[in-house]
Amino acid sequence: MADASSQIASTVPTRRPGRLREFWTYFKENRGAVMGLYVFIAFVFVALFADLIAPYDPSTQFRSAILQPPVWQDGGTWGFPLGTDALGRDMLSRLIHGARFSFFVGIVVVVVAATGGIFLGLVAGFAPKWLDTLIMRLMDIVLAFPSLLLALVLVAVLGPSLLNAMIAIALVLQPHYVRLTRASVLNERTKDYVIASRVAGAGPLRQMFLTVLPNCLAPIIVQAALSFSTAILDAAALGFLGMGAQPPTPEWGTMLADAREFVLRAWWVVTFPGLAILVTVLAINLMGDGLRDALDPKLKRS
Amino acid sequence: MLKYLLSRLATFVPTFLGVCIVSFGFIRVLPGDPIIVMAGERGMTQERYEALSQQFGFDRPLPIQFWEYFTGVLQGDLGRSFVTNRPVWDEFFSLFPATLELSLCAIIFAIVLGLPAGIIAAVYRGKFFDRALMSTALVGYSMPIFWWALLLIIVFSGNLGWTPVSGRMGLMYFFDDVTGFMLIDSLLSGQSGAFKSAVQHLILPSIVLGTIPLAVIARQTRSAMLEVLSEDYIRTARAKGLSPGRVNGLHALRNAMIPVITVIGLSVGTLLAGAILTETIFSWPGIGKWMVDSIFRRDYPVVQGGLLMIAVIVMIVNLIVDVLYGLINPKIRKR
Numbered sequence: 001m002a003d004a005s006s007q008i009a010s011t012v013p014t015r016r017p018g019r020l021r022e023f024w025t026y027f028k029e030n031r032g033a034v035m036g037l038y039v040f041i042a043f044v045f046v047a048l049f050a051d052l053i054a055p056y057d058p059s060t061q062f063r064s065a066i067l068q069p070p071v072w073q074d075g076g077t078w079g080f081p082l083g084t085d086a087l088g089r090d091m092l093s094r095l096i097h098g099a100r101f102s103f104f105v106g107i108v109v110v111v112v113a114a115t116g117g118i119f120l121g122l123v124a125g126f127a128p129k130w131l132d133t134l135i136m137r138l139m140d141i142v143l144a145f146p147s148l149l150l151a152l153v154l155v156a157v158l159g160p161s162l163l164n165a166m167i168a169i170a171l172v173l174q175p176h177y178v179r180l181t182r183a184s185v186l187n188e189r190t191k192d193y194v195i196a197s198r199v200a201g202a203g204p205l206r207q208m209f210l211t212v213l214p215n216c217l218a219p220i221i222v223q224a225a226l227s228f229s230t231a232i233l234d235a236a237a238l239g240f241l242g243m244g245a246q247p248p249t250p251e252w253g254t255m256l257a258d259a260r261e262f263v264l265r266a267w268w269v270v271t272f273p274g275l276a277i278l279v280t281v282l283a284i285n286l287m288g289d290g291l292r293d294a295l296d297p298k299l300k301r302s
Numbered sequence: 303m304l305k306y307l308l309s310r311l312a313t314f315v316p317t318f319l320g321v322c323i324v325s326f327g328f329i330r331v332l333p334g335d336p337i338i339v340m341a342g343e344r345g346m347t348q349e350r351y352e353a354l355s356q357q358f359g360f361d362r363p364l365p366i367q368f369w370e371y372f373t374g375v376l377q378g379d380l381g382r383s384f385v386t387n388r389p390v391w392d393e394f395f396s397l398f399p400a401t402l403e404l405s406l407c408a409i410i411f412a413i414v415l416g417l418p419a420g421i422i423a424a425v426y427r428g429k430f431f432d433r434a435l436m437s438t439a440l441v442g443y444s445m446p447i448f449w450w451a452l453l454l455i456i457v458f459s460g461n462l463g464w465t466p467v468s469g470r471m472g473l474m475y476f477f478d479d480v481t482g483f484m485l486i487d488s489l490l491s492g493q494s495g496a497f498k499s500a501v502q503h504l505i506l507p508s509i510v511l512g513t514i515p516l517a518v519i520a521r522q523t524r525s526a527m528l529e530v531l532s533e534d535y536i537r538t539a540r541a542k543g544l545s546p547g548r549v550n551g552l553h554a555l556r557n558a559m560i561p562v563i564t565v566i567g568l569s570v571g572t573l574l575a576g577a578i579l580t581e582t583i584f585s586w587p588g589i590g591k592w593m594v595d596s597i598f599r600r601d602y603p604v605v606q607g608g609l610l611m612i613a614v615i616v617m618i619v620n621l622i623v624d625v626l627y628g629l630i631n632p633k634i635r636k637r
Contacts, residue, residue: 146575153328264456289440
């Protein structure tokens with residue numbers, strides 16, 4: 001008896017590869033997505049160990065080296081590989097520390113928006129019709145405002161800071177999760193396994209979180225990846241407008257706002273922060289595309 | 303169709319009410335008293351404070367304030383700007399043509415480049431051309447447009463000196479507002495060089511504002527074309543011996559256009575949000591810059607009124623897109 005059960009246990013993995021492995025098989029076919037993943041891992045690494053990697057403190061001002069060009073241009077030195085800004089701060093160190101803020105913004109916004117959105121979506125999907133209608137109308141109201149504008153006004157109300165920018169962005173991104181979750185809940189609820197679980201006596205909470213939610217996760221994961229990049233972009237845009245992180249914080253958007261007046265004199269103070277935003281957002285979007293292809297069962301078959 | 307129209311309108315009304323409540327609510331939950339902010343550093347006497355408080359109705363209960371605001375909104379009364387003391391409604395419509403002109407040019411730029419790019423990519427699926435186009439589209443989609451604007455300024459205004467950095471018109475030209483569109487007004491004025499100046503001022507902002515819609519349209523066109531190209535009637539058309547140009551251009555493109563048109567309609571929100579950044583960078587005297595300036599000046603009636611007007615415009619456009627969509631595609635109506 002013990003023999004038989006161990007035999008079954010040992011044959012299971014060979015017959016059906018684990019979910020993660022199956023996912024990886026599909027994911028790695030998309031070369032762009034894998035590249036995006038590598039860049040993202042590098043970005044996370046830089047964000048986590050910014051203090052160790054950065055050559056200088058991001059707010060130290062070198063008065064003798066103001067607006068020094070990058071090393072490959074005339075007047076550049078290896079002391080400041082990407083040059084210095086108008087206050088003589090090292091661009092490279094500021095960019096490295098900036099990664100930390102963008103990463104932080106992305107994580108917090110996605111966690112807040114997704115948690116709230118998934119919860120509201122589940123409730124809307126399971127609730128009686130009046131509550132469902134109420135929740136969806138509320139979401140329609142939020143969606144009627146262009147997200148950046150609503151975030152901007154929210155931050156103006158709450159007072160400009162990175163924290164308030166994150167709250168505002170999370171709030172305007174939330175309706176997408178609600179809609180997505182509700183749509184897949186409604187789709188799943190008609191299926192036999194959900195009905196079976198109800199017959200077996202599962203309560204509404206158990207049904208919501210344990211029966212239905214795991215089967216709705218694929219599109220939500222993709223949405224999480226995409227809103228990570230939206231969050232970084234919007235936070236940088238708010239910083240650029242002076243409504244996000246405040247100077248001297250080395251946030252990429254705020255750095256760009258500081259650099260605006262040097263647009264025609266010192267290209268490097270403008271180019272590098274924007275390039276950092278673009279590369280990060282692009283990597284995450286590439287990854288998101290790969291995730292969608294790997295998680296979407298419709299595409300798998302073809 | 304009537305039933306569909308009515309049901310769609312039925313969702314419009316509560317959303318409109320909600321949008322009014324949200325825009326009304328902002329000014330009331332703000333930390334800080336708007337009247338004191340208005341007085342600025344000079345301060346004001348207690349009587350003046352009470353007189354103003356009465357004038358703006360801040361001394362009355364909230365529901366009554368809202369009712370008055372709401373009935374005012376329905377009559378086109380959005381209050382007066384703290385700074386200029388002009389009606390917000392008038393200010394909005396004197397600036398709106400500038401934003402409309404910029405947005406139209408941006409979306410035309412996006413369609414003219416995005417549609418052919420998407421079609422070509424779909425027809426040559428998996429080839430080098432497809433991959434190059436779609437990688438470019440993804441870069442465009444990920445672009446922080448405020449940075450993109452600065453880069454274009456560095457290259458085209460700074461290094462090459464081809465385009466001006468800001469504004470709508472060269473300073474040496476002066477003529478009356480007829481339509482509010484610089485391109486048309488400059489032609490009507492008959493001044494030589496005015497039209498050229500208007501075009502030069504428009505080029506960079508249009509490219510910047512059109513970049514994300516361009517990427518979205520290219521991607522959407524490609525995927526819609528791919529879907530249609532695998533349909534049976536396309537195979538039939540090919541089997542009949544029609545030329546590839548006719549199959550792709552006539553049979554496939556027509557049916558692929560439906561989702562593309564939807565995307566174009568829905569990009570109005572993107573355009574208005576993008577206008578905030580684009581107009582601020584290029585000092586373009588439109589709604590976006592007006593909103594940002596008003597936020598910094600704490601001109602609350604303008605922020606409130608502008609927020610409401612923009613949301614209503616987005617809602618109306620979405621409604622029109624939905625109705626058109628239902629008109630084209632009967633399947634939608636039945637839901």
